[in-house]
Amino acid sequence: MLTFRRIDQADARLLIEGARERAKAIGVPMCIAITDESGNLVAFERMDGGKITSITIAIDKAFTAAAAKKATHEYSAASQPGSPAYGINSAIHGRLMVVPGGLPVVVDGEVVAGIGISSGTPGQDQDCAQAGIDFFLAQR
Amino acid sequence: MLTFRRIDQADARLLIEGARERAKAIGVPMCIAITDESGNLVAFERMDGGKITSITIAIDKAFTAAAAKKATHEYSAASQPGSPAYGINSAIHGRLMVVPGGLPVVVDGEVVAGIGISSGTPGQDQDCAQAGIDFFLAQR
C-alpha cells in the first residue's frame, strides 16, 4: 500500500487567489484550473473575460503538470522538431499540453497538485501559475 | 443582432456558496459546476470527498441545463422507455445528462447560467442545485 498527500479545497482556493491577483495586476483575465496530484479537477475559475477555448486548455495544462509531474514548458522544449519527445503534444487525445502555463505544485518534494493557466501569452500564463504557487506556499 | 445577459464570476461564487452550504448541511461532499448561458464552464468546486466521476457529471449537468434551457430531471421524465426523447442521454458524446441535479438559472425570464451538482443521490444533487439558485437570487 502506498501513502500520498494531495491538496484540499482550501489549498486550491489559495492557488487560485495567487494566480488571479497576478492576472489582475497584469490586466489579463485568465482561466485558472487546479487539479489534485492524479490530475483530477479540484477547482476552476474563469475570470470575467477569460477565453472559452482556455477552459479546456487550462484544465489540461493542470492535468499534464500533475499527472506527468512536469511543467508544461519543459515539454515545450523537449518536443520541438528534432527533439526526442517531438509529437507528444497530441498524446492522450490532445490532453498532453506542451504549451507553457502548467506547473506541478510541489510540497516537501512531493507533487500534491497541478495548476494550469490560459488566456494570455504562454509567458503570462506561466507567470500567473507561478504566482499561484508562490502565494500558496507563503500561506502554509 | 442579439443582446443577452450571463452571470459573472461573482454570481458564480454565490451559486456555489448556496449549493455548498446545503451540501454541508446534509453531510454530502459534492462536485459543483457553474456554466454561463452558453454552457461553458465559469466555476467549479470539488468539495473534499466529492467523487471523481462526479467532476464530469456535474459539469455536464450544468452544460445541459444551460444549453438546453431545461432542468436535467425534465429530461429524465421525457427520456424513459416509450417516451419521445428516449435515448437522448447518450447524445453529444454522452454529455446530455438526464439524471436530476442540473438546473438552468433564470433571471427575469432569461436563462443566464446553469448549475450542476453530483456526488449524492439524484434527489440530493437537485436539492443542492436549487439551494444554490435560491441563495443567488436572494442576494440580488
Add this chain to the structure above:
Amino acid sequence: MLTFRRIDQADARLLIEGARERAKAIGVPMCIAITDESGNLVAFERMDGGKITSITIAIDKAFTAAAAKKATHEYSAASQPGSPAYGINSAIHGRLMVVPGGLPVVVDGEVVAGIGISSGTPGQDQDCAQAGIDFFLAQR
C-alpha cells in the same frame, strides 16, 4: 492537505491472481483490470480467450468502482427505467459502467483501488471481482 492510501503494484497482482483463479475455476477467460483509488489503471490482464470488447469494459468498470466509490451493480439497480439515476450509463463519454463486475476495494473503510472484470455474464464478472478482493484481503 489530505492524506490517503492507494494500492501498489504488488497489491494489484494479488487482486488479479484471485480473480484469475476464480475465472479458471469456472472456465471463463476474463479481462481483469485494477485501478488505483482515483480510477487510473495500475494493472491489466487479458486471459487467453478474453474478449476484445472486454478490454475497455473491464478498465471502465474498475474506473467507475474506484472513482465513484460504488459497485457497478449498485448503479445497475439505481439506473433502471423509472429509477432516479436512469440514463447515467452514458455519462463520462460512456465510461460510467452500470453493468455488474466492478467493485471498489476497501481497506479500513477507505477505497484504495477498483477491480473490474469482463468477458463472462455480469454475474460471473462480479463473482470473479469479489474473488479477487477476497484473495487480496486474505493475504494482507
Add this chain to the structure above:
Amino acid sequence: MLTFRRIDQADARLLIEGARERAKAIGVPMCIAITDESGNLVAFERMDGGKITSITIAIDKAFTAAAAKKATHEYSAASQPGSPAYGINSAIHGRLMVVPGGLPVVVDGEVVAGIGISSGTPGQDQDCAQAGIDFFLAQR
C-alpha cells in the same frame, strides 16, 4: 483465409518482466503495455511511481508499434516538419504515437505483439522496450 500467430498471456508476462528489470536497473519506474498483433491490450503494469499520463501513452505506443508494424521512433524521424509523414502524430484521435518507446515484437519475421513504454526519457523508454523483447526472445 489467413492464419496468424499472436502472443499469449505467458509471453506478455515475459515481455513485461524484461522491461521491468531494465527499468529497475536504470532507476526509472515505468508504465509497460503489451498488445497483441492487432494492437489490442493483453497486459499492462504501472510500476510504483510510473506517471499517470504514461498509462495512455504506453498503451498507445504498443498499439502503434503492433498495428502499424513499425517502431514509434521510425515515425519520429518520418514525421518531422518537411518529411512525408509530417502531422501523422495526431492521427487516430492522437493514438498514433511518434515518440520513441514503442516496438513491434517480431518472431520468425512476423509481428506477433507490440510493446510500449513510458515515464522516462524517450531514449530510456525505447531501451526498456528493447530489453523486454530481448528477454522474451531469450526465453523461447
